[in-house]
Amino acid sequence: MSDIYEHQGDDGDGTSVTQAVRVPDDVLLVLPLRDQVVFPGAVSQVSLGRDISVAAAREAVQHQRKLGLVLQRDPQVDVPGAHDLYEVGTIVSVVRYITAPNGMHHLIVQAERRFRVLDYVPGLPFLAARFEALSETVARGPEIEAFSAALRQKAADAVELLPQVSSEIPQALANIESPSALADLVAGLIDVKGAQKQELLETTDVRSRLERLVEMVSRRLEVLKLSREIEEQTQEKVNERQREYMLREQLKTIQRELGEDGSVDSEDLEAQIREARMPEEAEQQALRELRRMRSIPEASAEYSLVRTYLEWLVALPWSRLDEEQIDIARAREILDEDHYGLEKVKKRILEYLAVRKLNPSGRSPILCFVGPPGVGKTSLGRSIARALGLEFVRASLGGVHDEAEIRGHRRTYVGALPGSIIQSIRRAGTRNPVFMLDEMDKLGVGFHGDPSSALLEVLDPQQNGSFRDHYLDLPFDLGQVLFVATANVLDAIPGPLRDRMEVIELPGYTQDEKLEIARRYLVQRQREANGLDGYEVSITDPAIGTIIDGYTREAGVRNLERELGAVLRDAAVRVSEGHEGPIAIDVQDIARILGQPKFESELRLRTSVPGVATGLAWTPVGGDLLFMEATQVPGHGKLILTGQLGDVMRESAQAAVSLAKSRLTQLGSSPTALEGTDLHIHVPAGAIPKDGPSAGVAIYVALASLLSNRQVRSDIAMTGEISLRGLVLPVGGIKEKVLAAARAGLRTVMLPERNAKDLQEIPESAREQLEIIWIRDVDQALAIALGDPDGGTQDSGSEDESTAQRGSSLLV
Numbered sequence: 158m159s160d161i162y163e164h165q166g167d168d169g170d171g172t173s174v175t176q177a178v179r180v181p182d183d184v185l186l187v188l189p190l191r192d193q194v195v196f197p198g199a200v201s202q203v204s205l206g207r208d209i210s211v212a213a214a215r216e217a218v219q220h221q222r223k224l225g226l227v228l229q230r231d232p233q234v235d236v237p238g239a240h241d242l243y244e245v246g247t248i249v250s251v252v253r254y255i256t257a258p259n260g261m262h263h264l265i266v267q268a269e270r271r272f273r274v275l276d277y278v279p280g281l282p283f284l285a286a287r288f289e290a291l292s293e294t295v296a297r298g299p300e301i302e303a304f305s306a307a308l309r310q311k312a313a314d315a316v317e318l319l320p321q322v323s324s325e326i327p328q329a330l331a332n333i334e335s336p337s338a339l340a341d342l343v344a345g346l347i348d349v350k351g352a353q354k355q356e357l358l359e360t361t362d363v364r365s366r367l368e369r370l371v372e373m374v375s376r377r378l379e380v381l382k383l384s385r386e387i388e389e390q391t392q393e394k395v396n397e398r399q400r401e402y403m404l405r406e407q408l409k410t411i412q413r414e415l416g417e418d419g420s421v422d423s424e425d426l427e428a429q430i431r432e433a434r435m436p437e438e439a440e441q442q443a444l445r446e447l448r449r450m451r452s453i454p455e456a457s458a459e460y461s462l463v464r465t466y467l468e469w470l471v472a473l474p475w476s477r478l479d480e481e482q483i484d485i486a487r488a489r490e491i492l493d494e495d496h497y498g499l500e501k502v503k504k505r506i507l508e509y510l511a512v513r514k515l516n517p518s519g520r521s522p523i524l525c526f527v528g529p530p531g532v533g534k535t536s537l538g539r540s541i542a543r544a545l546g547l548e549f550v551r552a553s554l555g556g557v558h559d560e561a562e563i564r565g566h567r568r569t570y571v572g573a574l575p576g577s578i579i580q581s582i583r584r585a586g587t588r589n590p591v592f593m594l595d596e597m598d599k600l601g602v603g604f605h606g607d608p609s610s611a612l613l614e615v616l617d618p619q620q621n622g623s624f625r626d627h628y629l630d631l632p633f634d635l636g637q638v639l640f641v642a643t644a645n646v647l648d649a650i651p652g653p654l655r656d657r658m659e660v661i662e663l664p665g666y667t668q669d670e671k672l673e674i675a676r677r678y679l680v681q682r683q684r685e686a687n688g689l690d691g692y693e694v695s696i697t698d699p700a701i702g703t704i705i706d707g708y709t710r711e712a713g714v715r716n717l718e719r720e721l722g723a724v725l726r727d728a729a730v731r732v733s734e735g736h737e738g739p740i741a742i743d744v745q746d747i748a749r750i751l752g753q754p755k756f757e758s759e760l761r762l763r764t765s766v767p768g769v770a771t772g773l774a775w776t777p778v779g780g781d782l783l784f785m786e787a788t789q790v791p792g793h794g795k796l797i798l799t800g801q802l803g804d805v806m807r808e809s810a811q812a813a814v815s816l817a818k819s820r821l822t823q824l825g826s827s828p829t830a831l832e833g834t835d836l837h838i839h840v841p842a843g844a845i846p847k848d849g850p851s852a853g854v855a856i857y858v859a860l861a862s863l864l865s866n867r868q869v870r871s872d873i874a875m876t877g878e879i880s881l882r883g884l885v886l887p888v889g890g891i892k893e894k895v896l897a898a899a900r901a902g903l904r905t906v907m908l909p910e911r912n913a914k915d916l917q918e919i920p921e922s923a924r925e926q927l928e929i930i931w932i933r934d935v936d937q938a939l940a941i942a943l944g945d946p947d948g949g950t951q952d953s954g955s956e957d958e959s960t961a962q963r964g965s966s967l968l969v
Contacts, residue, residue: 180216180220180222180281180285181278183287184278184285184286184287185223185224185225185248185272185285185286185287185288186213186216186217186222186223186224186225186283186284186285187213187224187225187227187242187246187274187277187283187284187285187286188203188205188210188213188214188224188225188226188227188284189207189209189210189227189228189229189237189241189242189284190203190226190227190228190229191229191232192228192232192351193226193228193351194228194247194345194351194354194355194357194358195226195247195249195266195268195345196247196268196341196342196344196345196354196357196358197247197268197269197270197271197338197341198268198338198341198342199268199341199342199345200252200265200266200267200268201249201265201266201268201345202263202264202265202266203226203263203264203266204261204262204263205261205262205263205264206261206262207235207236209236209282209283209284210262210283211262212282212283213283213284213285214251214254214262214264215254216283217251218251218254223248223249223250223251223269224248224249224250224251224264224266225246225247225248225249225272225274225286225288226246226247226249226266226268227242227243227245227246227274228242228243228246228351228354228355228358229241229242229243230242230243232351237284239274239276239277242274242284243355243359244273244274245271245272245273245274245291245355245358245359246271246272246274246358247268247269247270247271247272247358248268248269248270248271248272248290249266249267249268249269250266250267250269251264251265251266252264252265252266252267253265270290270291271290271291271293271358271361272288272289272290272291273288273289273291274286274287274288275287275288275289291361292361293337293361293362293363294361294362294363294364300364301336301363301364301367302336304336304364304367304368304371305336305339305367307371308339308340308343308367308370308371308374309330309331309333309339311371311374311375311378312330312343312346312347312374313327313330313331314378315347315374315377315378315381316330316346318378318381318382318384318385319381326346329342330342330343336363336367337363337366339367340357340363340366340367340370343370343374344357344358344366344370347370347373347374347377348377349373349377353373356369357369357370426447426450426464426467426468426471427444427447429471430443430444430447430467430470430471432471433470433471433473433475433476434475434476435470435475435476436475436632438631438632439470439475439631439632442470442630442631443467443470443471446463446466446467447467449463450463450464450467462568466568466628469575469583469628469629470629470631472583473579473582473583473633474582474583474585474586474587474588475588475633476588477586477587477588478587478588478589478637479546479547479548479587479589479590480546481513481514481517481545481546481547481589482545482546483510483511483513483514483544483545484544485507485510485511485514487544488506488507488510488544488545489503489507491540491543491544492506492507492537492540492544495536495537495539495540495543496533496536496537496540497670497673497674497677497678498666498670498673498674498920499532499533499537499663501661502526502537502661502663505524505661506524506537506541509521509522509524510541510544510545520618520619520636521618521639522618522658522659523616523618523640523641523642523657523658523659524640524641524642524658524659524661525597525641525642525643525644525650525655525658525659525660525661526538526641526642526643526644526661526663527643527644527645527646527647527660527661527662527663528645528662528663528664528665528712528713529645529663529665529711529712529713529893530645530711530712530713530715531711531712531713531714531715531716532663532664532665532666532712532713532714533663533713534643534663535551535593535595535643537641538551538591538593538641538643541591541639541641542590542591545591545639547587547589547590547591547639548585548586548587548590548591549590549591549593550581550582550584550585550590550591550592550593551581551592551593551595552577552578552581552592552593552594552595553595553596554594554595554596554597554599554600554608555595555596555599556599556601557577557600557601557608558600558601558602558608559608560607560608560610560611561576561627562576562577562608563576563577563578563608563611563612563615564576564578564611564625564626564627565579565626565627565628565629566627566628567627567628567630568628568630573628574628575626575628575629576611576626576627576628578592578615578624578626578635579626579628579629579633582633582635582638588634588637588638589637589638589639590638590639591639591641592638592639592640592641593640593641593642593643594612594616594640594641594642594643595642595643596643596644596645597642597643597644597650597654598644598645598646598647598649598650599645599649600612609650609651609654610651612654613653613654613657615635615640616640616642616654616657616658617657618636621634621635621636621638622634622635622636642658647660647662662892662918664712664892664893664896664918664920665711665712665713665780665893665896665897665900666712666713666714666896667896667899667900667920667922667923667926668702668705668706668899668900669922670920670922671705671714671717672698672701672702672705674714674717675701675705675714675717675718675721676698676701679714679717679718679721680695680696680701680721680725682718683718683721683722683725684725686722687722687725687726687728687729688729689725689728689729689732692732692740693738693739693740694725694728694732694739694740694742695739695740695741695742696721696724696725696741696742697741697742697743697744699743699744700724700742700743700744700746700747701721703744703747703754704717704720704721704724704747704751705717706754706902707747707754707755708720708747708751708754708755710755710900712780712893712896720751723750723751724742724746724747724750724751727742727750728740728742766868767862767863767865767866767867767868767869768786768787768788768859768860768862768863769784769785769786769787769859769862769869770784770785770855770856770858770859770862770869770875770942771783771784771785771855771869771871771873771874771875771903772784772785772851772852772854772855772856772874772875772876773851773855773874773875773876773894773895773897773898773906774847774849774851774852774876774894774897775849775851775889775890775893775894776893780890780892780893780894780895780896780897780898781897782874782897782898782901783840783847783852783855784840784841785838785840785852785855785856785858785859786838786839786840786841786859787836787837787838787839787856787859787860787862787863788836788837788839788863789831789834789835789836789837789863790834790835790837791833791834791835792833792834792835793833793835794831794832794833794834794835795835795836796810796811796814796835796836796838797835797836797837797838798810798838798839799837799838799839799840799843800839800840800841800842800843800847801843801845801846801847802840802847802848803846803847803848803849804848805848805849805850806840806847806848806849806850806852808850809849809850809852809853809856809878809879810838810852810853810856812853812879812880812881813853813856813857813860813879814836814838814860815881816857816879816881816883816935817857817860817861817864818831820883821864823936824861824864824865824939825864825865826864826865830864836860838856838859838860840852849888850878850886850888851876851877851878851888851889851890852876853877853878853879853886854875854876854877854878854879854885854907854932854935854938855874855875855876857879857935857938858875858935858938858939858942858943861935861939861943862942862943865943867943868943869942869943870905870941870942870943870944872903872904872905873903873904873905873906873907873941873942874898874901874903874905874906874907875906875907875908875932875938875942876888876891876894876906876907876908876909877907877908877909877912877932877938878909879935883934883935883936884933884934884935885909885910885911885932885933885934885935885937885938886909886911887909887911887912888909888912891908891912891915891918891919892915892918892919892920894906895908895919895923895927895929896919896920896923898927899922899923899926899927903927904927904928905927905928905929905930905941906927906928906929906930907930907931907932907938907941907942908929908930908931908932909931909932910931910932910933912931913931916929
């Protein structure tokens with residue numbers, strides 16, 4: 158039989174009418190809940206705030222009907238419809254209806270079982286739905302018992318960590334026997350989001366619900382344990398800080414009564430000053446500052462400044478000297494182990510160490526390694542430190558433009574600190590480390606002073622025994638420090654600073670040396686860096702040679718190591734994908750991994766027509782090739798120079814043109830060959846500035862080739878300044894230029910005869926690869942360069958060959 162519910166409404170004109178609404182017996186009154194899920198077996202309190210909820214509760218109480226509690230999907234919806242509610246809820250019986258003094262309504266309900274909403278009944282002043290009761294799938298067996306035992310234990314452990322828990326809950330957990338009832342009880346207790354509880358409510362399979370609850374309770378238990386630990390640690394810290402605060406306040410009171418403010422704090426500093434074994438002047442200064450600190454209140458900013466100054470004084474290694482272990486045989490072994498080639502450099506380092514061994518008290522010279530990037534300058538300093546058994550520290554001077562960065566700031570400035578020299582000595586912890594001043598040629602000059610001037614005292618063995626940092630304002634002995642400097646360009650170092658150092662030049666490597674370095678060091682280093690140790694991965698020598706020739710164009714080996722790393726990373730991918738057996742990377746694999754070669758020889762293409770000659774250039778990163786192109790165009794006898802040439806190089810080109818005009822007949826050209834034409838001389842790579850006199854020979858040979866209509870040999874390069882009499886004058890950078898010719902695969906180089914003294918600087922491998930011809934005048938140069946117009950075996954290549962690695966400027 159259905160219940161009749163009288164509903165008062167409005168007929169539209171303000172007149173109150175009473176309507177009778179019939180509620181079928183097979184319909185369940187639905188109570189939407191915002192954030193509460195009630196599980197079967199639980200006795201819960203439900204608060205009512207919406208009219209439809211109050212109406213449904215009153216109907217259930219008046220006619221002794223059951224209610225269905227269903228969770229809303231979005232708690233913010235005030236008037237939920239069917240699509241706003243979950244489909245599964247809990248059937249409950251109303252135990253008690255309570256109206257509070259503040260007008261709020263509450264229900265005490267007893268949850269009975271799960272149900273599913275089939276559809277909602279329209280036309281009622283509250284939510285009501287047709288439904289079906291859900292049955293649980295209960296399985297018996299050891300697995301269910303194990304899950305139940307685990308859930309009971311973890312729930313009991315979690316309850317113990319919760320504050321203000323009723324004593325009835327642990328007892329209920331212990332006494333309950335039904336796995337389903339246990340799962341529902343724990344699900345109601347666990348503190349998780351409503352959507353997660355709804356998921357548990359919808360899980361009718363008891364085993365699945367137990368398994369899910371064990372996982373959720375375990376995670377919650379870990380959170381509770383961490384929260385308890387954090388709370389205990391925080392409480393301990395708070396108690397400790399309160400205790401320290403009370404003790405400090407008491408101590409301050411005692412000190413004020415005794416008139417000894419700060420005496421306890423300064424006792425440690427005084428002991429450290431005594432133990433530092435400073436020179437007498439430094440110790441007296443430190444004790445004076447300590448007495449001044451004792452008279453300053455701790456809250457004052459001056460107190461922290463003085464204390465910082467004293468901490469710096471006691472931290473410096475005033476008296477610590479590490480014992481040098483100079484074994485020449487071991488040093489030679491270390492140098493050979495760390496570096497291949499560089500025989501002249503190694504010989505000078507061994508001489509340096511031998512003299513230091515025989516005369517430990519002598520003032521050692523300051524070595525300055527000068528060479529292109531990637532040739533091993535910094536690693537040589539590390540090898541020296543390893544050979545001596547001393548600490549190694551490094552200060553990079555690149556971009557330093559403030560004198561205070563070297564010598565420190567005076568203490569009158571807020572935040573003042575010592576300069577990089579004293580800071581590095583402190584890091585080393587000893588008064589005789591190997592100290593590398595890196596990138597010496599990249600010092601800048603700013604309005605705060607010239608940092609290179611500050612280095613004059615540091616690098617002078619006669620003065621650095623009493624170096625004064627502005628912050629310390631005390632002499633510090635740097636006489637036992639082994640200073641080693643590095644630079645790419647010697648000319649960028651100021652003269653007075655360069656005069657204080659012994660310069661050791663490191664030339665670039667030849668192709669054979671690069672191959673050997675790659676085999677000995679680079680491949681193994683990249684194997685380790687890419688996690689290939691223990692795997693059979695190798696690179697053949699021809700493959701390494703292909704990388705050197707086609708993918709790098711440098712004096713050092715830094716880019717070579719990067720390309721080897723790229724090749725080995727490809728092997729690492731194959732190993733990670735499960736490739737079995739050894740991996741051997743050969744020549745045919747390089748193009749697949751690295752792409753097409755970046756550099757090719759363009760000599761034959763460049764010199765395949767008259768008017769083109771190959772010169773040699775010096776750059777800050779080593780030697781390079783420089784092509785001179787000359788042509789005639791209709792005009793009025795002008796000289797056109799392009800390629801961003803400097804003043805000196807433009808004058809050198811004008812001298813070459815004048816010399817060629819004076820020798821038209823000797824060149825096999827008509828005396829009127831230049832009438833009505835302009836001469837255009839161009840040096841490619843126009844974006845790069847070029848300057849210097851040593852392109853004179855190459856320009857003259859290019860002009861002679863043009864006027865005589867004969868090609869210059871493609872396998873020859875040249876350098877030298879010319880005079881108007883046709884003499885070839887000496888130039889600089891012979892070693893770097895010859896190495897560039899060797900790297901490019903040339904066969905012959907023509908050098909000024911007056912540069913023959915530089916022959917010993919050229920590496921033996923380059924001398925064996927090249928035919929070096931010493932020339933006195935331009936006639937001799939022409940006879941050699943134009944003697945075999947069909948000679949040369951070099952292949953043509955890309956336009957970017959000689960320009961890719963030159964950097965921002967080029968000096969010829």
